Amino acid sequence: MFNTNFPDKMTVEEACIQWQALYKTTQAVEPLLTTFGLQDKIKQLIKSLSGREKQRLAILLALLPNPSSSFLDELTTGLDTKARKMLWKQLFLIKEKGLAIVLTSHYMGEVEALCDRLLILKNGETVVKGTI
Incomplete structure (x- = not known):
């Protein structure tokens, strides 16, 4: 939370x-x-x-x-679906203006909505790296 x-x-x-x-x-x-x-x-x-x-x-x-970049760690943990999607919309608009966002998340919908590139780790090892 x-x-x-x-x-x-x-x-x-x-x-x-x-x-x-x-x-x-x-x-x-x-x-x-x-x-x-x-x-x-x-x-x-x-x-x-x-x-x-x-x-x-x-x-x-x-x-x-x-800032030119921002690190967001588990940004929407604890938020309901409506609040999460509203926040995604705002961050997407800010990203469109040039903000680079590094995001950690367990929500794949969030990753798909916000990320251009991804890195999936398992036990500290890279499992997937690339575009959505």
């Missing part, structure tokens, strides 16, 4: 401001809030968000500095 560790009394807005302060330049927060469906949660305490909203916020914060 996905778990975040934000201060209990921090709002979504405060988290965005804090993360922006860590970088010289960042993307605009408002479009990311809209992309991840959090625009109405800006004044809400993070601890009161649902698990999938916290997951989306964590991804938003990771993308805030506009």
Whole structure:
């Protein structure tokens, strides 16, 4: 199950401001809030968000500095099917804009939806390597 560790009394807005302060330049927060469906949660305490909203916020914060690549480990573990597919859609759109994503997943549907190339490991050994 996905778990975040934000201060209990921090709002979504405060988290965005804090993360922006860590970088010289960042993307605009408002479009990311809209992309991840959090625009109405800006004044809400993070601890009161649902698990999938916290997951989306964590991804938003990771993308805030506009990275050229992102490593996502078991991104949708613990999310229901609807939330998982919504997140896939958002990541696909971001990937289309040039973000390189390295994704670890046990969900083959997720791999098929998001990945251009894959590497399947079994006991630390490469079993399959190539395109979907």
